[in-house]
Amino acid sequence: MSRPAPRTTPPWRLLLGYVRPHRRTLLAGALLSLLAGAVGLVLPLVARELIADLSDDRPIGGELALMTGLVVLDAVLGGVASYVLRRTAESVVLGARKALSSYLLRLRITAVDRTEPGDLMARITSDTTLLREVTTDSLVGLGTGGLTLVATLVVMGFVDGVLLAVTLGVVVFTALVIGLIVPRINRASRRAQDAVGVMGASLERVLGALRTVKASGAEHREEKTLHSAAEESWRQSVRAAMWSAAAGNTAGLAIQVAFITVLAVGGARVATGAIDIGTLVAFLLFVFYLMSPIQQLVGAIAQYQTGSAALTRIQEALSLPAEPTSRPAPLPGADAEPASVAFTDVRFRYAADLPFVHHGVTFTVPARGMTAFVGPSGAGKTTVFSLIERFYDPEEGVVTLDVRPLADWDLPELRSAIGYVEQDAPVLSGSLLDNLLLGNPDADDDAVRRVVKTTRLDGLVARLPQGLETLVGHRGTKLSGGERQRVAIARALLRRPRLLMLDEATSQLDAVNEAALRDTVADVARSTTVLVVAHRLSTVTMADRIVVMEAGRVRAVGTHRELVGADPLYAELAATQFLAADDSPEQPVN
Numbered sequence: 001m002s003r004p005a006p007r008t009t010p011p012w013r014l015l016l017g018y019v020r021p022h023r024r025t026l027l028a029g030a031l032l033s034l035l036a037g038a039v040g041l042v043l044p045l046v047a048r049e050l051i052a053d054l055s056d057d058r059p060i061g062g063e064l065a066l067m068t069g070l071v072v073l074d075a076v077l078g079g080v081a082s083y084v085l086r087r088t089a090e091s092v093v094l095g096a097r098k099a100l101s102s103y104l105l106r107l108r109i110t111a112v113d114r115t116e117p118g119d120l121m122a123r124i125t126s127d128t129t130l131l132r133e134v135t136t137d138s139l140v141g142l143g144t145g146g147l148t149l150v151a152t153l154v155v156m157g158f159v160d161g162v163l164l165a166v167t168l169g170v171v172v173f174t175a176l177v178i179g180l181i182v183p184r185i186n187r188a189s190r191r192a193q194d195a196v197g198v199m200g201a202s203l204e205r206v207l208g209a210l211r212t213v214k215a216s217g218a219e220h221r222e223e224k225t226l227h228s229a230a231e232e233s234w235r236q237s238v239r240a241a242m243w244s245a246a247a248g249n250t251a252g253l254a255i256q257v258a259f260i261t262v263l264a265v266g267g268a269r270v271a272t273g274a275i276d277i278g279t280l281v282a283f284l285l286f287v288f289y290l291m292s293p294i295q296q297l298v299g300a301i302a303q304y305q306t307g308s309a310a311l312t313r314i315q316e317a318l319s320l321p322a323e324p325t326s327r328p329a330p331l332p333g334a335d336a337e338p339a340s341v342a343f344t345d346v347r348f349r350y351a352a353d354l355p356f357v358h359h360g361v362t363f364t365v366p367a368r369g370m371t372a373f374v375g376p377s378g379a380g381k382t383t384v385f386s387l388i389e390r391f392y393d394p395e396e397g398v399v400t401l402d403v404r405p406l407a408d409w410d411l412p413e414l415r416s417a418i419g420y421v422e423q424d425a426p427v428l429s430g431s432l433l434d435n436l437l438l439g440n441p442d443a444d445d446d447a448v449r450r451v452v453k454t455t456r457l458d459g460l461v462a463r464l465p466q467g468l469e470t471l472v473g474h475r476g477t478k479l480s481g482g483e484r485q486r487v488a489i490a491r492a493l494l495r496r497p498r499l500l501m502l503d504e505a506t507s508q509l510d511a512v513n514e515a516a517l518r519d520t521v522a523d524v525a526r527s528t529t530v531l532v533v534a535h536r537l538s539t540v541t542m543a544d545r546i547v548v549m550e551a552g553r554v555r556a557v558g559t560h561r562e563l564v565g566a567d568p569l570y571a572e573l574a575a576t577q578f579l580a581a582d583d584s585p586e587q588p589v590n
């Protein structure tokens with residue numbers, strides 16, 4: 001699914017969209033089960049023949065063979081039908097899961113900021129599962145039940161029109177009652193699924209920070225939140241079950257009422273000679289025969305309500321803003337030129353109801369060399385990187401890469417030019433090698449070895465039992481903070497980016513590793529454009545250019561030496577946090 005589904009799409013259309021690719025198999029399954037039903041209907045007729053032959057002392061071998069054949073055929077047809085239907089239903093679930101997971105991977109970061117990942121996970125795992133029953137019970141039930149109902153009513157019409165009108169009166173009245181119940185099933189199912197989403201979100205929150213939860217002694221409170229979400233889901237599911245049962249029983253009751261009414265009206269008609277007693281008996285049998293399709297239909301409608309609540313939740317996820325689909329772009333080649341970056345009067349806020357973070361940011365970074373961003377916490381330094389990656393778009397002003405506005409870039413092409421080490425240097429579960437290759441799966445062994453050496457991970461790799469194949473645990477918990485940072489840097493370097501962005505990438509490193517990485521970064525900066533958000537002056541003093549930011553504005557740009565003299569804020573930062581101006585190596589501004 002490449003476009004968000006419009007909010008107005010009714011759930012059944014969405015369902016048909018998922019079912020359409022499997023309509024032939026679904027139809028085949030439905031026909032097979034109808035056929036199995038028809039074979040089942042023939043059996044009593046053969047049995048009647050058999051009994052007649054027995055009482056007339058005629059041989060019954062033929063009927064016995066036929067009945068055996070029919071029983072086997074019925075079982076085979078029924079088995080195949082249920083396999084085909086179930087398989088189709090699983091394919092529908094698969095289709096929905098694939099569409100939804102592809103879509104969620106393309107979500108815009110603005111959408112991710114506004115949603116709970118745990119709830120989105122519940123939509124992919126739990127809500128899609130509900131489509132299985134909707135496909136088989138609901139769609140097939142509606143088809144086969146509806147068909148049988150209509151066929152039976154037609155036959156009943158031939159038997160006696162007046163009695164049919166009486167039966168229809170009862171059926172229509174029941175339909176109205178069930179029509180009142182159905183929205184309640186939908187509402188309760190929706191709330192039950194929402195509660196599952198809340199549970200997913202709470203679980204994700206707790207498991208993502210279990211150490212902090214334990215250290216804060218918050219298990220008990222978190223447990224309460226989880227339990228109350230689980231209980232809410234239970235309460236609402238039970239409510240849905242109650243209304244479903246009420247709908248089913250209403251259908252059963254309606255048949256009894258129809259039976260009594262037909263008996264009374266039919267009896268009167270027999271008394272007046274309008275119909276004979278045989279017709280009345282036949283009609284009453286048909287009334288009972290109606291029970292099965294009506295209950296099948298009611299079951300299908302009730303099931304559809306649960307499914308449509310799930311479909312609505314799926315549809316909501318598919319309506320979140322996403323990035324356009326496009327082919328993955330190749331990484332820049334070894335001879336690719338470094339990129340230049342410029343911000344012109346950029347004004348940006350994370351959401352319309354939040355204050356502006358950038359109030360007209362302007363700076364230019366030429367190709368090659370290292371530019372450091374410094375300034376107080378919250379000044380908007382990390383936001384600069386987020387805008388360059390196009391996680392967000394500025395409200396006003398222009399950001400360019402290679403003098404080309406970012407809006408004119410193909411997104412994968414833009415991102416393939418950039419290596420980005422985030423502030424908290426995330427490491428994904430999997431092996432160390434998986435993590436290194438995340439940004440460049442085609443990197444050869446040599447490149448990996450080189451980058452492992454330059455980021456000083458070689459000691460770690462040698463120490464680990466399975467070397468690069470060692471699993472690093474959920475979020476890289478088996479690594480130290482400094483090791484995680486070096487993995488993140490190695491991953492970014494392996495992409496051979498035209499622009500390398502490091503957000504406090506050396507903050508957790510010890511002095512030896514930091515010095516080594518500083519040399520590596522200085523080396524990289526000779527052939528690539530490097531942007532660093534720096535909190536340490538050791539990083540800053542080696543920069544070719546420093547951009548001092550304060551409260552969403554650029555205060556000053558210059559070298560360490562220039563800024564210590566020219567910018568009071570920078571001088572203060574240097575005096576309190578960093579080093580003295582003399583520590584600056586002689587570096588020209590590009």
Ligand SMILES: Nc1ncnc2c1ncn2[C@@H]1O[C@H](COP(=O)(O)OP(=O)(O)OP(=O)(O)O)[C@@H](O)[C@H]1O
Binds near residue numbers: 357375
């Ligand atoms: N995803 C977000 N949604 C809403 N507000 C955000 C988001 N990310 C950052 N902010 C806000 O934007 C402002 C600037 O954040 P930013 O991370 O760019 O600052 P920074 O200069 O990098 O700070 P630090 O040095 O502390 O990392 C902060 O006030 C922050 O609360």
